[in-house]
Amino acid sequence: MELKEKIDELKDYLSQYERLEQAIGIIYWDMRTNIPSKAGESRGKVLEYLSSEAFKMITSPKVGEFINDLTPYKDEMNKVEQRILQELEKNYNETKKIPQDRYVEYVGLCSNSEIAWEKAKDASDFEIFKPYLEKVVEFQKEFINYWGYKNNKYDTLLDKYELGLTTEKLDKIFSELKDGIIEVLNKVKGSKKKLNRDFLYGHFDEGKQKELSLFILEKIGFDMEAGRLDVSVHPFTTNFGNKDVRLTTNYHEDEFTSALFSTIHEGGHGIYEQNISDDLESTGLQQGASMAIHESQSRFYENILGRSKEFCSYLLPVAKEYFSDFKDVTLDEFYEAMNYVETSLIRTEADELTYGLHIIIRYEIEKELINGRITVNELKDTWNKKYKEYLGVEPKNDAEGILQDMHWSDGSFGYFPSYALGNLYGAQMFNTLLKEKPNVMEEVKNGNLTDITKWLNEKVHVHGAIYTPEELIKNITGEELNAKYFIDYLKNKYYSLYDVE
Ligand code: CO
Numbered sequence: 001m002e003l004k005e006k007i008d009e010l011k012d013y014l015s016q017y018e019r020l021e022q023a024i025g026i027i028y029w030d031m032r033t034n035i036p037s038k039a040g041e042s043r044g045k046v047l048e049y050l051s052s053e054a055f056k057m058i059t060s061p062k063v064g065e066f067i068n069d070l071t072p073y074k075d076e077m078n079k080v081e082q083r084i085l086q087e088l089e090k091n092y093n094e095t096k097k098i099p100q101d102r103y104v105e106y107v108g109l110c111s112n113s114e115i116a117w118e119k120a121k122d123a124s125d126f127e128i129f130k131p132y133l134e135k136v137v138e139f140q141k142e143f144i145n146y147w148g149y150k151n152n153k154y155d156t157l158l159d160k161y162e163l164g165l166t167t168e169k170l171d172k173i174f175s176e177l178k179d180g181i182i183e184v185l186n187k188v189k190g191s192k193k194k195l196n197r198d199f200l201y202g203h204f205d206e207g208k209q210k211e212l213s214l215f216i217l218e219k220i221g222f223d224m225e226a227g228r229l230d231v232s233v234h235p236f237t238t239n240f241g242n243k244d245v246r247l248t249t250n251y252h253e254d255e256f257t258s259a260l261f262s263t264i265h266e267g268g269h270g271i272y273e274q275n276i277s278d279d280l281e282s283t284g285l286q287q288g289a290s291m292a293i294h295e296s297q298s299r300f301y302e303n304i305l306g307r308s309k310e311f312c313s314y315l316l317p318v319a320k321e322y323f324s325d326f327k328d329v330t331l332d333e334f335y336e337a338m339n340y341v342e343t344s345l346i347r348t349e350a351d352e353l354t355y356g357l358h359i360i361i362r363y364e365i366e367k368e369l370i371n372g373r374i375t376v377n378e379l380k381d382t383w384n385k386k387y388k389e390y391l392g393v394e395p396k397n398d399a400e401g402i403l404q405d406m407h408w409s410d411g412s413f414g415y416f417p418s419y420a421l422g423n424l425y426g427a428q429m430f431n432t433l434l435k436e437k438p439n440v441m442e443e444v445k446n447g448n449l450t451d452i453t454k455w456l457n458e459k460v461h462v463h464g465a466i467y468t469p470e471e472l473i474k475n476i477t478g479e480e481l482n483a484k485y486f487i488d489y490l491k492n493k494y495y496s497l498y499d500v501e
Pocket residue numbers: 265269295298
């Protein structure tokens with residue numbers, strides 16, 4: 001059979017699989033945004049059923065046949081076809097190694113575990129969530145045994161989110177990052193200059209915040225005709241193809257920045273998904289290059305752009321139209337408030353400088369947990385100790401400590417490092433952007449982000465998962481990923497903000 005015919009047949013099969021995945025995705029979205037609390041259990045059963053159908057499709061002997069039939073043609077294939085095959089093989093092998101009954105049980109567990117996490121967080125009681133988390137961790141360990149590992153069990157989980165990433169590589173990058181952050185943080189702490197952000201607290205009507213969020217989303221390039229914005233406990237983005245990209249945010253009426261920056265962050269994820277090429281439909285490649293590359297886009301919009309002086313210069317007059325609280329605030333004051341540094345307890349509310357430390361804490365904990373060097377029982381103490389040691393703060397309750405993130409409830413171990421790597425990828429790309437288009441930030445003052453978004457579209461978004469993260473960053477910047485650009489960026493920005501050098 002000819003290569004083209006075989007590829008078309010595969011695409012046809014993948015399009016059916018994608019439809020099923022989209023149905024599952026809509027149910028997940030609904031569970032996290034709109035579902036009545038009593039409906040959780042029965043919806044979990046719907047998910048169990050559909051997931052087992054998806055499992056059957058991806059582990060079917062038919063997929064094995066596709067792989068066998070296509071492999072001899074590898075050298076004749078173009079880049080896209082090669083990556084389709086590579087991703088298909090990865091997905092097939094990862095899924096096939098798990099016995100179906102274990103997989104179905106795991107999916108059911110995760111949906112109950114998410115509900116338990118929400119209850120536990122509301123009650124600020126880790127004990128409610130603990131039995132579920134114990135089971136989720138046991139499943140992770142069981143899966144790693146099916147998948148196999150070389151040096152470190154945690155490597156197997158890292159590789160799921162960032163192809164080829166290992167604890168060995170990450171230990172090195174994170175130790176450089178940690179040293180860099182601490183160096184800047186110590187100078188900031190020692191500075192005589194104190195920034196003020198009191199005016200960001202007060203009463204900010206939820207309706208007006210929503211209007212502002214929607215306005216800014218469109219401004220940065222998110223297409224509201226191919227997406228929407230809703231509310232959930234933990235903001236997230238999900239999508240069903242590139243024409244239905246759904247973001248969520250979370251409004252706090254006593255504070256100005258939280259919802260706005262959550263929206264911009266999720267908007268960055270959304271812009272990525274909306275701009276992936278239509279040609280990649282039904283190939284398995286119509287998705288981000290990796291979770292960290294995805295985070296590089298969201299964090300680029302949120303921080304590098306959203307918290308830049310140029311963007312603040314555009315945002316302040318707009319914010320004044322919505323909220324009279326900012327009537328007398330100057331640009332310098334606004335910019336300083338947006339970049340106020342404070343070691344704190346909540347990752348998602350952390351400033352750009354100390355954020356990486358929150359991730360390093362989670363990385364170290366996950367590595368120990370997955371390798372069986374600490375138990376779920378010891379988790380809370382370990383967490384609290386590390387927060388004291390790295391950030392000098394201690395949670396007063398579980399909600400602002402161990403229960404703050406939902407990631408462990410659905411088994412996303414290995415995901416957290418993506419956030420910090422996203423910062424590094426983003427800063428490295430920004431460095432190249434400024435070399436290629438030196439005046440690009442000037443336009444941002446006028447609220448014109450077109451050039452930046454276009455550059456990211458061309459360099460990153462349109463390619464979906466055609467390139468691995470390693471290839472992509474090399475194509476764009478000519479270098480491998482390294483922490484240098486992000487640390488330099490932090491130094492430039494925060495030394496000037498805090499008058500230190
Ligand atoms: Co994100």
